Amino acid sequence: MKTVIIEDEKAAVRNLASLLNEIRPDVKIETILDSISSTIEWFSTHSMPDLVFMDIHLADGSAFEIFEHITISCPIIFTTAYDEYALRAFKVNSIDYLLKPIGKADVEHAFEKLDNLGNSDLATDANRSPQEEEWLKLIHALKKQEAYKTHFLIPLKGDKLLPVSVDMIQLFYIKDCQVKAVLTDGTEHYFPQTLDELADCLNPALFFRANRQYLVSREAIKDIDLWFNSRLSINLRYSRITEKILVSKARVAEFKEWFSKK
The missing domain is CATH 2.40.50.1020 (LytTr DNA-binding domain)
Structure with a gap:
């Protein structure tokens, strides 16, 4: 699984990389980006990864500015020390919102959501779990909101x-x-x-x-x-x-x- 980490704190990068290595050995970290500008440049010249871990507060501003310049179509897991951006995060392909300091259980739960979301297209109404149903409703509602005329x-x-x-x-x-x-x-x-x-x-x-x-x-x-x-x-x-x-x-x-x- 090709993964990109967008984070400007070296200690946070080391912690996340260690957790990924322990929990999901199949994850390959393609690159580590530490700013809005470097992220825009990288995504403009490289193919889309399978997953992105993204800190919201970067050295040169809010990570949400990235989406004004490029489209990131793969799932995103936000990592931040603040909880006031959760709703905004879910409008840009976010599948989870992890509050720092991030622990093993947080990452495991995020990957469970990712796996469930990946399987949901194949699931029928009869065999989806209640959690999957709620998740799909949230995704559909947010996509509809993004589609409103401006x-x-x-x-x-x-x-x-x-x-x-x-x-x-x-x-x-x-x-x-x-x-x-x-x-x-x-x-x-x-x-x-x-x-x-x-x-x-x-x-x-x-x-x-x-x-x-x-x-x-x-x-x-x-x-x-x-x-x-x-x-x-x-x-x-x-x-x-x-x-x-x-x-x-x-x-x-x-x-x-x-x-x-x-």
């Missing part, structure tokens, strides 16, 4: 395309049987997608499907009125839209939870 190219008259980031969009709504988007500068643009398609490709943490006609962001909401039959009426900051945007009684709790999340 930018659009809006067709304009005159054979032009307007690049727009999602954070520039206040809301989507249906007008004259077509979908329009309202941007933060107050301009409106027609979108070729349906509202259902947009709801599927946008991060639900950023936009809420209020009803069949409106998909709104938090920034678009001016205030909210309590309405008849325990419904809510959303008032928009965008003054051109004066009609009431009603949230049904069945979705009020879901809306409140969405709005209060960071």
